[in-house]
Amino acid sequence: MNEETRTPLLSVRNLKKHFHTNTPKGPAILAAVDGIDFDIYKGETFGLVGESGCGKTTTGRTIARLYHPTDGSIIFDGQDLAPLSQRELQPYRKRIQMIFQDPYASLNTRMTVTDIIAEGMRVHKLGTDAEMQEKVFKMLERVGLKREHASRYPHEFSGGQRQRIGIARSLAVDPELIICDEPISALDVSIQAQVVNMLEDLQKEYGLTYLFIAHDLSMVRHISDRIGVMYLGKMAEIAGSDELYIHPYHPYTKSLLSSIPVANPHKKVGDTRIMLKGDIGSPINPKPGCRFAPRCKYAQERCMHETPVLREIKPDHFVACHFCEDIRD
């Protein structure tokens, strides 16, 4: 991407989303997202990866303002969305859309495909009934379905087709940013490639920007221009996707990437894998210090009490680790 086009469409700064929860020891704070920063440039795909409980879905939902952020700012096209009221958010809701993971749960079973796809257009008053119907037909054809599907109900479709309906719904209001929350993980392997190719084509055609949240690391590499790796509510590393996969710096990124099983029986990663000890910790009442320190084999005294900040160790490569330069191995 050349320099002129590198204007951030979205800048997330110190974003926090805490939930109140109850533990056997009394009320507690669950810090799902705990102060993260990143930019997404116009027209790019930013991949967000991490294991369950790391806060990647909460990040996506907070940016879409489905959650009210606890702290920080979400600057979209120059406007901070974090403090806005529901009414003030209305125009931005049209510009930021979401595609959800579960194509069975995310479509209202009592609405026809036309109603589902046109709902956003109705809310935002984008044209007359006839215009909206025409747009529904156009969108259906664009996502590889047929006109005659418009009057059917979701249960008449397969998982892959439902996900296409979900994509048509998000596209119908001409958004600029689409937050794709695990859009392919519920689909069969042979269908995943169909949906990924379609998302790539739509991006080119409509100049879309994607935030692509997923845990399938090989697919994220395929679709993303840049990738952020999250661990327990914090951003561990951000880099271009090739750079991240070839030169990971953060010890967590390294072990995560080395755990991906490769579809090549001659290159078993079993021997080179950096096996992590233990499980992902708890985001409830997090202690200071690096979140990854309890599982990190390089952890030192400093990691236990000083939270590492995300710093640029080379152009466009950010790492949150005190010692990442010293542990190149």
Place this chain on the structure above:
Amino acid sequence: MIDMSDNNLILDVKELRTTFYTHMGNVQAVRGITFQLEQGDVLGIVGESGSGKSVTAMSIMGLVDEPGRVSGGSIHFLGTDLTKLSDSDMNEYRGKEISMIFQDPMTSLNPVFTIGNQLIEVIRRHTDLDKDQAYQRAIELLRMVGIPEPETRIKHYPHQFSGGMRQRAMIAMAISCNPKILIADEPTTALDVTIQAQILDLMVRLKNQLKSSIILITHDLGVVSEVCNKVIVMYGGMVMEKASVFDIFDDPQHPYTLGLLKSIPKDVAGERRRLVPIDGTPPDLLKPPTGCPFSPRCPYAMGVCLREAAPLYQLSETHQASCWLHHKGAPAVEGFVQAEEVERHE
């Protein structure tokens, strides 16, 4: 095909059919599959949802629920046909000789009993150990599967375990009677990739230690290439290809296998290869297409494919594929070899 003198042979499945007799019609989930398992094998069964891979496993375990039942074929375990056994006779095999690990450890563990209770129950059901011995054995098993502080953890309930720890506890339960076969149905699908690595590693290590075999059911080709030595590719209830793991990945001889391999990303630096998806959608098993189940989506489909399912062709000692492209009279397609047929579907 079965060599009875081969004493490594543990499981011999022949022409297995499992059908669900529903109000909507008869769903033919498994339509005549044949395979063998030898001691030490890690056999991967690959396929998408509805391919019949889980029903195959349930049929071997004798756990197919109403309205389904095994409607044909045989499953010989060390000479005994499991399909002929009564439910109580089957109990002597299930959990003892053949045990199973499921995808979701939370729903397969009982939430109101401690891990210890559940583990001891299995041990006492199948062995002569008394209460104290079973308790000691349970602790030993938990230690074997890498659960720290087993003396404390044995008193805990499933909800006090993380997802990875629950799957370890399930594995402890499954191996408690030194089974000959461990069937794992998507054992790591619900787990994160770093935990998945730990669990796969553990399963293979225990298999070697206990001299057993594994049937691993998965949709993840990466997992298959990592741990399996043999692979069966299933589609629409039938076997499409059966081969060593190297044959499957180096020289796929069925258009479906080829399609699967092309649809997963294989990116190298500085180069984005567009994925090649398989067009269309999986078949409706209520009314499966006549002929080859993959024919409606197959780029090479010929007239015969729509009329009749292909027999299995023996392509090499370790490689069989069910595709008419291997027939002597088929037009030559690059990459596909022609061979003798070995086994014809009914």
